[in-house]
Amino acid sequence: MNSTTVTDTVRTDLMVDGYEVVIGIEIHCQLNTDSKIFSSAPTDFGHEANTQASIVDLGLPGVLPVLNSGVVERALKFGIGVDAELGLFNTFDRKNYFYPDLPKGYQITQMANPIVGSGHIDVVVNEGEKNEYPKRMGITRAHLEEDAGKSVHDAVEGMTGVDLNRAGTPLIEIVSEPDMRSAHEALAYIKAIHQLVTWLGISDAIMAEGSFRCDCNVSIRKPGADLGTRTELKNLNSFRSIERAINREIERQIDIIEEGGKVIQATMLYDLEKDETRVMRTKEDANDYRYFPDPDLLPVRIEQHTVDTIRAAMPELPVARRARLESELELTEYDARILTGSRHLADYFEAVVDEVGQQHAKSAANWVMGDLLGALNKDDKDIIDSPISAKQLAGMLKRIFDDTLSGKMAKTVFSALYERAGGDTDDAADQIIEAKGLKQETDTGAIKAIVEEVITNNAAMVEEYRGGKEKAFNGLVGQVMKASRGSANPQQVNQVLKELLG
Structure with a gap:
């Protein structure tokens, strides 16, 4: 990471005990190709070891790697x-x-000439809270590389085995600038990258399966001082552990310095049960790895028309889609943010709106975000696992809008749809309405007769x-709804009641 970019103004509200964090x-994201980066071996998760x-x-001696073109396309995306x-x-x-x-x-990676250079991503820190704020995070580079295998420790037998199924699995390593000043900022950045790679369809990014792993480099300094010695928290595999591990490491480094010691560059492990970080090994420098060009792989030259073709086929990105939902559908910022939490969710919501019409976008948003x-x-x-399709939900909403349903x-x-009582057809809601006799009474004459009886x-x-107790009116409405077994249109009931009561 390029430390020379650390030039932003110190935010005193983010300092910890007088130290700037x-x-x-570094994010290792598995690319979702069917085969590995340099071989035809499959990349499926969960198979028997080796x-x-x-x-x-x-x-093995004599074999040659062949680059999988699919990883190049995904990295460009x-x-x-x-x-x-x-x-x-x-x-x-x-x-x-x-x-x-x-x-x-050795590991095949990209050191000298990565496929992705300097970029950025915009995030919202403390999203949804009163103290949220936007921030642009710099990305130094992103490069292609192969994954290693996995050591499997058996505490009972006291032995360690090696599973090489992951060896050669395609990764893109995403290296940020040191732009984060708190665990909350780091978490916002990681979540934004996680959303982007899944949105683009280049990775499933399932942290529990190791296809999205984070290494966090943490250091502290007094404002205006040179960068402190960093430590690397390795292979954090959940959002919860990332935030806690960073905060514990900050506390550990402050304690060391306050006691007159020096932080040593090291690779750290986070113990979730003990909620503490500890040194795994002292950290190597880049020259310890003796990087040199791989003699078995030719340079990759990408034509501009290839980039243009990929760019033209790119989906609308989350930030742009969120802005469009706010402007075109007049959704609130909060609603648009929730509905663009994933590409699948945004697609589902817009499919519902396509069926019911943009004038009903807010109602559709309420049902998708709330009940569904x-x-x-x-x-x-x-x-994507929803038992209610977008067309089925839209079919139900249409019956609300035409006053068939209260x-x-x-x-x-909705409950019946969710339990698949209406089957898999698009008109499942209509089938349930018919089967359960759930049709709202909208005939004014019929409602008037019920209201007159309730008044009597x-x-x-x-x-x-009539004596001024407004709550009594609600009681009368309740009696009408009870007499109609819930089938009377509430708006018409209110209107007729007010007319008859003068």
Whole structure:
């Protein structure tokens, strides 16, 4: 990371015990190609150990790597997404080090000429809270590389095995500028990158499966001083652990300095159970890896028309889509932000609006964000797993808008749709309405007859209303709805009641 870019004004509200925090992030994001970066071996997750590593991945004598063109396309999409300089001429290097899960003794990566250069991403820190604020985070570079294998520790047997299924899995390593000044800023940046790579469709970014891993470089300094010695928190695999680990490491470094000691450059592990960071090993410098150009791989030259074709096929990015939902559909900033939380969610919402019309966008947003996301969150499901299709939800909303359903009836229909009681057809809502007899009474004459009967049978409540007790009116409405078994249109009930009560 380029420390020379740390020139922003010190935010005293983000300082900790008089120290300014400086954080940079390295994200290893697995690209979702079917095969590995230099071989035809599959990249599926969860298979038996050492069943998906080819002789190329293991670097056996005589084998040659062949670049997977799919990883180049995905890396370019990312570069365009962060408005970065693109490395139309990029090369591969060997990073040499020994570790049991690296059978070749080196990792193929991009050091000298990465495919993605300087860029940026705009984030909102403390999103949704009163103290939220926007910030632009710099991206130094993003380069292609292969993943290593995985050491598997068996505490019971006291042994360690090596699973090489991940060896050769395609990664893009995204290196930020040291622009973050708190754990909240780091988390906002990581979430923004996570959203972008899934939005672009270049990675599933499932942290629990290791396809989106974060290394956080943390240092502290007094305002105006040179950068402090950084430590690297390694392989953090959940948003919760990222924030906690950074805060614990900040506290650890402050304690060391306040006690007269010096922070040592090191790789740190975070113990979630003990909620503490500890040194795993002292940190190597770049020259310790003896980088040199990989002799088996030719430079990659990318034509401008290839970039133009990829750019033309890019989806509308989250920030732009959020702005469009606010301007075209007149949604609030909050609604637009929630509905663009993922590309699948935004697509679902707009599919509903396409069916019901833009004039009903706010109602559609309320149902998607409230009832649907609430039910999905309760069942730990994503929008792509929704048992209610966009057309089915739109079909139900249309019956609200044409006064076939009251709000209460719609809740009943929604529950039935969610439980798939209406089947898989687009008109499932109509089938449920028919089967359950859930049709709202809108005939003014019929409603008037019920209201007249309620007035006759509730003389005391009528007198209370006429005597100035407004609550009595609500009681009369309730009696009408009860007499109609909830089928009367509430707006018409209110209108007729007011007319008859004078």
